Amino acid sequence: MLECKSLGKIYHVDGNDVHALSDINITLPTGSFTVLVGPSGCGKTTLLRAFAGLIEPTTGSIHRDIPPCSVISPSLQIGYVFQEPRLMPWLTVSQNIGFGLKNKTSKQDLNRRVADVLSMMGLERFAQARPDQLSGGMASRVGLARALVGNPDLLLLDEPFAALDAMTRRRLQGELTTIWMARKPTVVFVTHDVEEAVLLGDVVYRMHAGLITERYDINIPRPRDPTTEKITAMRRLILQGFENEEQPSLINK
């Protein structure tokens, strides 16, 4: 389980205090699929980074209590998809994907895992390519493959499909759902696309100005079709929530 207690994060920018997160209290059960949805600058990425342990919260605390189920290492295996691909320019696509697993598992196992995610992402032909030879969409798929290759217990995704064309996005949303249903990692997915949030999540948290403003439970069976009445109704509900939101300033002088 992943638990935030009165979590807050303040950045000091040019003498001003920017409240990136204020008083976040949520509990994400192990094996759940949670989506954080909100406009740019609402604190989604900051919250995801706090979950990953990449930033220290200013106030409050985070408890990460997820039993590691992977065979690779006794510690918690985290997969993180950053907004940008963040590939090492000196490594090939295969080496980038296997980066975090190098020396942690046998060479055969590593090669097999890398080959599996390469084919899932449709990148087999580019296994030996270098990052500067890839298009933007391909690079972001490599970033996604790198996060998935270790079968993470905790999978954190920061707008992973934003750079992809609609067809690839739809296919990879399906793949992600399949992976989650098969292995039940704890997933936190950040997006500003409300439809994507409703298609993927068990629980959707609406965020605004560093606060969680609403929680939606999506009790729609999978696989989900974006054109069905239930999905569009839920989507409308969340969008209305955004429209009704006032626009408080992020900066408290």
Next chain:
Amino acid sequence: MTDISNIDKYTIPTQTNFWGHVRSIALKISIPLIVIVATIALWAGSLTLLDIPSILLPSPAMAFSAAVELVCDGVLFEHIVVSIKRLTSGYILAVALSLPAAFMLSQSVWAKRILNPTLEFLRQIPPLAMMPLLILWLGIGEAQKVGIIILACFFPIFLGALGGIAQCDPKLKEVGRISGLNNPQILWRIVLPSALPAIVIGLRIALGQGWRALVGAELVASAAGLGYMIVDAENLARTDIIVVGIIVIGILGLTSDWVARWLIVRFAPWVKIDEGPANA
């Protein structure tokens, strides 16, 4: 597969036609060749036109016969071997000192604060200005020549590495942290390769600086090496040998830079190297 935009870009190298390849190689070789021939022609022409005595500037033919003479009696080869041995040992020692120093300094803010003023000061001193002290401390033997080369090579490599390490993208380091890497692993697997382009530039500049300092040291106090060959020729008024020495030094410098570039292309293909010489 939805991305076909990049497939062309990816397969282009195998599609280049044979004659186009030959033409580009011919172009690459012919232009420098023409420049060299023209320079020699200009050199020979100006001697006759301006009536310059050969004691001031020997003709290309005289330089060539001096070169043949030096090659045949093995003198040139001996001097070259001595110089290259000195450069290699000094260069290797400089690399062995400067790279670890740069990595250690980059890891500690306080070490940087304390050592930076001293290093900035030392950096300004031309290695040859240290010659008198080095002769006193190390004698006039090999140790002193190697010492000069270390002084000349240390700072280009050290500063290149320090800059490269500082420029490492913190976003890539985060990838390492997420992957569960500890600090030494992040240094080895992320910071070092990402600093490599800057390190490579430092290594190439150091090679050029090393040559200069070596020849300088051999000019001042030595009994062998290319610099000594030039001074010895000066004492005998053999300007033809001096010219041969200068040309050989230039050729060796160029060759070592070519080798360095070839090594980069072969072992670090992601490092972009400029076309011009790095030791400007």
